[in-house]
Amino acid sequence: ERHPDTVVVITTNVDYEGCRALNQSVLSRMDLIIDMEEPDTDILIERVSGITGCKEKSKMEIMAKIINLIQERCHMNMIDDGCCGVREFISWVQSYMICGDIMEAAKYTILPSVSADSENREDILTTCIEPILNP
Numbered sequence: 001e002r003h004p005d006t007v008v009v010i011t012t013n014v015d016y017e018g019c020r021a022l023n024q025s026v027l028s029r030m031d032l033i034i035d036m037e038e039p040d041t042d043i044l045i046e047r048v049s050g051i052t053g054c055k056e057k058s059k060m061e062i063m064a065k066i067i068n069l070i071q072e073r074c075h076m077n078m079i080d081d082g083c084c085g086v087r088e089f090i091s092w093v094q095s096y097m098i099c100g101d102i103m104e105a106a107k108y109t110i111l112p113s114v115s116a117d118s119e120n121r122e123d124i125l126t127t128c129i130e131p132i133l134n135p
Helices: 041-052 057-076 086-099 102-108 110-114 118-133
Strands: none
16 A cells, blocks of 8 residues: 555656657646756756766866767767767766876767767767867
8 A cells, every 4th residue: 555645756858869758648647747957057067076076167167068069969960879968977077087188088988978880979079079178
């Protein structure tokens, strides 16, 4: 028997590849539905800093800017066989904290996640990462 204080929370990322729309019968049974927007860059950096322990805000701002550029580029060019979001940002920051080099860390984290296609990876590297890190 369900406890009288039970609360059920359902979350989904409607814009992720592989995620399906929720069934209408499920939606009609919800008492409250909240669409949440992506956090702004400052909040994202604050959250990733809290998770990773990284205190280098200026470096994380650069990385967040690149993440946004990559997301826009993938959307524009229909690169949809990978992802570049918060979890990839966290991995990138953690890798940077280990090796001390943003570019090297990107090559181990962001690029492999963004696409399985080597041409797409090269495109992302030359259009989104290198212009920011090697102007």
